[in-house]
Amino acid sequence: MGASIKDVARHAGVSVKTVSNVINDFPFVSAATREKVKRALEELDYRPNLSARLLRGGRTGVVALAVPEISSPYFAELAAQFVHHAKSHAWTVLIDETQGARDSERIAxxxxxxxxxxxxxxxxxxxxxxxxxxxxxxxxLVLLGERLTHAPVDHVSIDNVDGARAATAHLLAIGRRRIAAIGSQPHVSGGTAALRLKGYRAALRTTGVAFDKALVMPAPSYHRADGYAAMSALLDLPAPPDAVFCFNDLLAIGALRALHERGFSVPADVAVIGFDGIEEGAFHTPALSTIRPDKGEIARLALALLDNRIAGGAEASPQEAYAGFELLVRESSAC
Structure with a gap:
């Protein structure tokens, strides 16, 4: 059994009410008394009774974040932003992994x-x-991403169409015309892949470059091995691409490996750009160009929407919020 608040009060020589005031950071406690109570809390290794706190205030101080893959660098970096920004709301973040499975997401x-x-x-x-x-x-509840943009709950995302358009427009601006796309998912009617393909096609159309479906490669998942396999298939075409837009950075890193093994120079022979702005890309050789969503802004917006709901906005209309992104031009597509 851990120390109780009564044990702390007895150890510090103060009342239970005074200990409670210090624990809850109420201002009307002298500095000397506050220090004495804090020392007693530490010496007795006191841990607050969360169940009792719940009964008193109706709050647990915990929010849950459910993501598809904790091992994915994008979601790992995003989760770190949630942990960081949740501190300003006095929240601890409980992280759950769903593997993108419907049953697991429904359990969440x-x-x-x-x-x-x-x-x-x-x-x-x-x-x-x-x-x-x-x-x-x-x-x-707050949703992230594009899967359920019209669900009747608060939602935070980025403009994936515009981000994909910016990535493809960059490749066009450096003179590339046979631009491949890796990451389409024809079996999925909505979501990230469809939006990024839409942005890719829009950039081609704006520049007058014909869309070639042979240059669009599907990816069953967005892992390095999928990018490697797709890039290898593209290099087997009679006329390989001179650039490739990968729908996430892991696909792009896999593509870079395939290009290296086949003796292609990047970006001289094939320019490469990814999407997600993961830290790993900056330390690859060559350093990976990418579209970097503002993960910190995604976390701040989602937590603010959640805070508003918890504070009493349960009946308000669902809110849509968009985080920004930036184009990072690095060695893999530098002129």
Missing amino acids: LDGIKSHLVDGLIVSPLALTAGDIDARRDRTP
């Missing part, structure tokens, strides 16, 4: 109950609008 919606967390942030890959409507739990 209803399995993490309101008596355990104050709010829930989910980056879904397989959920449907019907899954959102069928929620039994009323924990405040």
